[in-house]
Amino acid sequence: MRDVAVIGTGMTKFGELWGRTIKDIFVEAAQKAIEDAGVDHIDSLYVGCMSPGLFVGQEHLGAVVADYLGVTPIPATRVESACASGGVAFRQAFLEVASGASDIVLAGGVEKMTDGADVTEALAAAADQEYEVYHGITFPGLYAMIAKAHMHQYGTTREQMAAVAVKNHRNGAKNPNAQFRAEVTPEQVMKSTMVADPLRLLDCSPVSDGAAAVIVASLDVAKKLKKSFAKVRASAQASDTIALHGRETLTTLKAVVHAAQKAYKLANLKPTDMNIVEVHDCFTIAEIVVSEDLGFFEKGKGGEAAAKGLTSIECGKIPINTSGGLKAKGHPVGATGVAQIIELYEQLTGRAGPRQVKDAHRGMAQNMGGTGASCVIHILEAV
Amino acid sequence: MRDVAVIGTGMTKFGELWGRTIKDIFVEAAQKAIEDAGVDHIDSLYVGCMSPGLFVGQEHLGAVVADYLGVTPIPATRVESACASGGVAFRQAFLEVASGASDIVLAGGVEKMTDGADVTEALAAAADQEYEVYHGITFPGLYAMIAKAHMHQYGTTREQMAAVAVKNHRNGAKNPNAQFRAEVTPEQVMKSTMVADPLRLLDCSPVSDGAAAVIVASLDVAKKLKKSFAKVRASAQASDTIALHGRETLTTLKAVVHAAQKAYKLANLKPTDMNIVEVHDCFTIAEIVVSEDLGFFEKGKGGEAAAKGLTSIECGKIPINTSGGLKAKGHPVGATGVAQIIELYEQLTGRAGPRQVKDAHRGMAQNMGGTGASCVIHILEAV
Numbered sequence: 001m002r003d004v005a006v007i008g009t010g011m012t013k014f015g016e017l018w019g020r021t022i023k024d025i026f027v028e029a030a031q032k033a034i035e036d037a038g039v040d041h042i043d044s045l046y047v048g049c050m051s052p053g054l055f056v057g058q059e060h061l062g063a064v065v066a067d068y069l070g071v072t073p074i075p076a077t078r079v080e081s082a083c084a085s086g087g088v089a090f091r092q093a094f095l096e097v098a099s100g101a102s103d104i105v106l107a108g109g110v111e112k113m114t115d116g117a118d119v120t121e122a123l124a125a126a127a128d129q130e131y132e133v134y135h136g137i138t139f140p141g142l143y144a145m146i147a148k149a150h151m152h153q154y155g156t157t158r159e160q161m162a163a164v165a166v167k168n169h170r171n172g173a174k175n176p177n178a179q180f181r182a183e184v185t186p187e188q189v190m191k192s193t194m195v196a197d198p199l200r201l202l203d204c205s206p207v208s209d210g211a212a213a214v215i216v217a218s219l220d221v222a223k224k225l226k227k228s229f230a231k232v233r234a235s236a237q238a239s240d241t242i243a244l245h246g247r248e249t250l251t252t253l254k255a256v257v258h259a260a261q262k263a264y265k266l267a268n269l270k271p272t273d274m275n276i277v278e279v280h281d282c283f284t285i286a287e288i289v290v291s292e293d294l295g296f297f298e299k300g301k302g303g304e305a306a307a308k309g310l311t312s313i314e315c316g317k318i319p320i321n322t323s324g325g326l327k328a329k330g331h332p333v334g335a336t337g338v339a340q341i342i343e344l345y346e347q348l349t350g351r352a353g354p355r356q357v358k359d360a361h362r363g364m365a366q367n368m369g370g371t372g373a374s375c376v377i378h379i380l381e382a383v
Numbered sequence: 384m385r386d387v388a389v390i391g392t393g394m395t396k397f398g399e400l401w402g403r404t405i406k407d408i409f410v411e412a413a414q415k416a417i418e419d420a421g422v423d424h425i426d427s428l429y430v431g432c433m434s435p436g437l438f439v440g441q442e443h444l445g446a447v448v449a450d451y452l453g454v455t456p457i458p459a460t461r462v463e464s465a466c467a468s469g470g471v472a473f474r475q476a477f478l479e480v481a482s483g484a485s486d487i488v489l490a491g492g493v494e495k496m497t498d499g500a501d502v503t504e505a506l507a508a509a510a511d512q513e514y515e516v517y518h519g520i521t522f523p524g525l526y527a528m529i530a531k532a533h534m535h536q537y538g539t540t541r542e543q544m545a546a547v548a549v550k551n552h553r554n555g556a557k558n559p560n561a562q563f564r565a566e567v568t569p570e571q572v573m574k575s576t577m578v579a580d581p582l583r584l585l586d587c588s589p590v591s592d593g594a595a596a597v598i599v600a601s602l603d604v605a606k607k608l609k610k611s612f613a614k615v616r617a618s619a620q621a622s623d624t625i626a627l628h629g630r631e632t633l634t635t636l637k638a639v640v641h642a643a644q645k646a647y648k649l650a651n652l653k654p655t656d657m658n659i660v661e662v663h664d665c666f667t668i669a670e671i672v673v674s675e676d677l678g679f680f681e682k683g684k685g686g687e688a689a690a691k692g693l694t695s696i697e698c699g700k701i702p703i704n705t706s707g708g709l710k711a712k713g714h715p716v717g718a719t720g721v722a723q724i725i726e727l728y729e730q731l732t733g734r735a736g737p738r739q740v741k742d743a744h745r746g747m748a749q750n751m752g753g754t755g756a757s758c759v760i761h762i763l764e765a766v
Contacts, residue, residue, distance in 0.1 A: 057508055072637075075621060122436070125442040126443040374445060
């Protein structure tokens with residue numbers, strides 16, 4: 001396999017983009033990425049999107065965005081893995097360049113969620129339709145069960161979950177593309193509307209529109225362009241049972257553990273080698289569980305670590321979600337995994353402005369679908 | 384890039400499989416393929432599916448089928464390119480093996496269309512939602528415009544289109560997995576219910592349930608298994624405008640032309656080197672146009688060739704759709720592209736029974752989405 005690098009990025013602001021279409025926002029992100037990379041063409045493109053069919057009545061999204069971006073007749077393929085669609089799009093672009101089939105590939109992600117569809121019902125299509133959704137449960141309820149189990153088994157507290165939201169809003173306030181740029185207090189989180197006990201409104205990532213794109217190229221192409229870039233040290237993906245009831249435990253996400261172990265092995269690195277991490281904090285409890293499953297904290301200690309500030313930019317043991325995460329940056333589901341790669345790239349190339357982590361040399365992005373039935377992890381390194 | 388081979392196949396019968404779920408039929412096809420290949424594991428899987436969200440309320444299909452097939456924690460990814468989803472799934476499996484990231488990958492496709500969803504509306508999501516579907520047109524109407532233009536420009540006749548249906552039903556009658564195993568006469572086609580002038584019911588592929596899977600492996604793995612296999616000589620994909628109104632002409636499908644030229648170049652082969660071809664005959668006119676765009680007949684002569692029997696198994700100039708094609712075998716859209724690969728494999732390994740083409744050594748599969756806004760082409764060769 002050839003070495004692969006990220007050479008440019010672009011994204012829209014995440015939020016409620018009511019006046020714009022799914023095509024329009026994808027094209028904005030893609031054009032920015034192409035301009036940022038300074039390339040004069042792309043050989044193919046991937047677009048991660050969870051459900052343009054249910055959200056806006058449009059499938060066949062690869063061809064749609066290739067057409068509106070003006071890059072036909074290049075190959076253009078949509079990939080889907082629920083909320084991990086963006087990370088998987090990046091992985092496919094990585095594999096295509098690594099294979100030698102293409103030199104320069106655009107990996108994008110997009111979701112348009114606020115156009116009137118029943119968002120909760122559409123998102124529920126990422127769970128087991130027959131055994132979970134049919135019986136009435138949706139994602140806040142599923143993650144609430146994970147939270148209750150983690151609280152019961154490890155003593156994780158309501159305050160610790162609130163600390164995740166407070167930290168991610170503080171980071172998001174420094175990100176010009178974030179949906180929410182207001183800081184919140186622990187009290188505000190713990191007094192916000194109850195959604196699914198113990199999860200409250202400010203424990204949940206929002207419904208968002210947005211698009212993100214990165215340009216992936218062979219290391220040879222990256223070097224010829226003579227600009228700063230980030231090398232892909234590892235790409236790893238794993239699956240787990242689609243429904244929670246099929247798992248041995250609710251407090252460990254096995255697909256996250258498997259993908260992480262594979263990524264560390266591929267890169268010959270360990271958790272302490274990472275300087276920054278973007279994790280899939282669709283709910284505050286998810287960041288806690290994942291920070292353990294990635295090996296940054298002992299099992300059961302993720303909540304305590306968040307409350308102690310060990311995951312903040314300022315403390316710097318292991319800054320998590322410097323972008324604001326899904327919680328504050330927003331979560332247009334298909335775009336999220338690509339936006340994580342963008343945050344790593346910004347940090348590793350020193351472009352992260354007020355949220356820059358000093359000497360960030362190596363970072364990890366962890367993106368997952370559903371309650372972790374799919375997980376994709378990438379490790380990037382500054383070159 | 385490493386050499387890649389197809390080493391085993393499996394599929395369900397195509398048709399109205401009312402008593403079964405999308406998971407169930409995928410698992411049947413996948414288990415058959417794994418058994419046929421004689422492998423004891425798979426490294427990852429791809430599933431092509433156009434719209435499980437709109438058809439059965441289930442996205443996140445990669446994780447779903449990995450779970451029910453019992454192969455977690457392997458990577459499992461859904462890809463979508465409307466009716467080309469299956470072909471694109473096969474291409475992603477090919478790229479993953481070619482890259483060296485995996486040795487044995489399952490490429491599957493599935494669609495469950497008869498469970499009660501509005502099929503015409505769901506399929507319309509493969510066209511341009513804003514500029515075509517919103518104004519009321521669906522696929523029979525779009526292909527009817529292509530047919531009218533082809534008749535006007537080249538003198539293609541109603542009888543010539545009927546000849547495609549007659550031939551494909553004759554082939555389908557010999558395929559135990561085909562949805563329709565009854566032969567039809569030209570008169571039956573031309574007197575069937577009008578759908579969108581000039582296309583009648585028997586010019587249209589049916590609404591179907593079905594799943595198909597193939598095992599893709601490195602040539603080294605294939606050789607170690609010491610059984611008959613087919614080498615992938617070329618994988619090529621292209622895109623075109625999503626809407627018909629954006630094109631210079633209605634009578635040539637540019638994505639088909641681009642993908643075919645690339646495939647011939649990659650394989651260093653020409654149309655006359657092919658012994659069999661599976662093409663995307665979603666409507667009879669599509670087979671005629673595509674047979675020209677692939678270079679088997681001069682532009683405008685595809686209808687005449689079909690009427691003269693040049694595409695039949697018996698005549699053997701270039702047998703097209705020996706499987707019965709989408710027309711008679713059925714068209715569970717996500718499964719179609721994989722089922723085409725299966726027909727090539729069956730023919731190239733001499734397992735096609737009563738529809739076997741003598742000395743079939745090399746074949747092409749052409750799969751497309753929408754009105755050809757995406758097209759993926761593979762060339763396989765017996766080893």
